[in-house]
Amino acid sequence: MGVITYEMEVPTSIPPAKMFKAFVLDADNLIPKVVPQAIKSSELLEGDGGPGSIKKITFGEGSQFNYVKHKIEGIDKENFSYSYSVIEGDALMNTLEKISYETKFVAGPDGGSVCKSTSKYYTIGDIEIKEEQIKAGKERALGMYKAVEAYLLANPDAYN
Template identity: 60%
Template sequence: MGVFTYEFETTTIIPPARLFKAFALDGDNLIPNVAPLAIESSEIIEGNGGPGTIKMINLGQRSQYNYAKLRIDEMDNANFTYGYSLIEGDALTRRPEKISYKFKLGAYPEGGSILKSICKYHTKGDLEIKEEEIKASKENIARLFKAVEAYLLVNPEAITK
């Protein structure tokens, strides 16, 4: 087994606390509404929403996959850090054993936030992760991020601190 890692970074004018709440705390309700082609629904099937919680994600028409089960690995509200692992789903069929994501939001010097994302593919055997898979994953993260950002910009009363 090997681990393949890539990073992704982007910025927004949305403050870190609001963006963290939108993604990590209210994401199960918000994301299916702002990006239904990516995620149709999300529900907690075990746990209380904190670390150890298992979620069932039904993926949308834009995805080549149908579902994913995620486990929340870490959630730090004070430091705006959220980590989870894809532990089951058709995306893992003959693919990595698991895929782990960690997001960290920080204050951007000109205002707003900087999002840093680290993705780790825990592979089985000699499986190699292809560059087009990495590119597609980065594009999906960026698209989802921009959808949430656009929603928050046009709905200033939604997801407040």
């Protein structure tokens, strides 16, 4: 098994608490509304939404994938951090054992925030992942992030 790590930072004018509430705590409701072509639905299969819980994410019509299952590893509402792993689904492409994500929102300049994200791709055996595949996944994630940001800018009273 190999591990490929990818890090990304995305700035926004939205404060960390507000971005965390929308992008993490209410993602199951908000993201299907603002990016229905990406995420059709999210369903809690096991647990209460906290660590150890399993969610099934069904992708929208425009996606090349059908679904994934997420296992929530950790959620820290006070420090605006969230971690989960993709443990099942066609997005693993029969080449990955899992993909783990750690996301943290930190204070940025002028009252905004920076989303710091680390992704770890755990390959099956000696299979190699092309950087283009990782980049495509990051582009999709960035698109959802920007859609949530646009929603919050257009609805300044939401998630206060």
